[in-house]
Amino acid sequence: MNAKNFTCPICDEGQLVPNVCMEKTIYKEKTLTINYESSTCSICGSEIVTPTQAQRNQAHILDEQRKIDGLLTSSEIKRIRETFNLTSTQAAELFGSDATAFSKYERGEATQSVTLDKLLRLVKEMPLAFERLRLIN
Incomplete structure (x- = not known):
C-alpha cells in the first residue's frame, strides 16, 4: 500500500x-x-x-x-539464486542455510555469513561448482 x-x-x-x-x-x-x-x-x-x-x-x-x-548485497544474492532457477527454499537447502534466513538475506533483513557469501561467489563464478553441490545434496 x-x-x-x-x-x-x-x-x-x-x-x-x-x-x-x-x-x-x-x-x-x-x-x-x-x-x-x-x-x-x-x-x-x-x-x-x-x-x-x-x-x-x-x-x-x-x-x-x-x-x-566485502559481502554480496541482497540484490546480488537474489540474482545468483535466480541465475540457477532456484526458489529461496531450494537455494537454502543447496547452500546449507535455513529457508527463512535465506529469504531475509535477499530482502535485506539479515546479513549472510562470510562462509555462505564465499560459497555463493564460488557458484556464481564457477557454474560447475553449482552442479557438484546439487549432486552432493
Whole structure:
C-alpha cells in the first residue's frame, strides 16, 4: 500500500506524502549516504516513517554495510539464486542455510555469513561448482 493512502496518525486528518532524502551514517569509520524514506503529513507537517519505509531503510543500510564488509548485497544474492532457477527454499537447502534466513538475506533483513557469501561467489563464478553441490545434496 502506498503511503499516500494513509491518514496521519498525529492529526488524524492529513494524508501522508512519501519523501526520500539523503541521510549520512558512520559504519566502521566510513560515512554511508543512504536514501532515507519517510512521509510527511499534508496538514500538520509531521514526519512519519511507516513500517514498510522502515524495512526499506534498514535494507539500504545493511546493503551499504555489506559493501564495506566485502559481502554480496541482497540484490546480488537474489540474482545468483535466480541465475540457477532456484526458489529461496531450494537455494537454502543447496547452500546449507535455513529457508527463512535465506529469504531475509535477499530482502535485506539479515546479513549472510562470510562462509555462505564465499560459497555463493564460488557458484556464481564457477557454474560447475553449482552442479557438484546439487549432486552432493
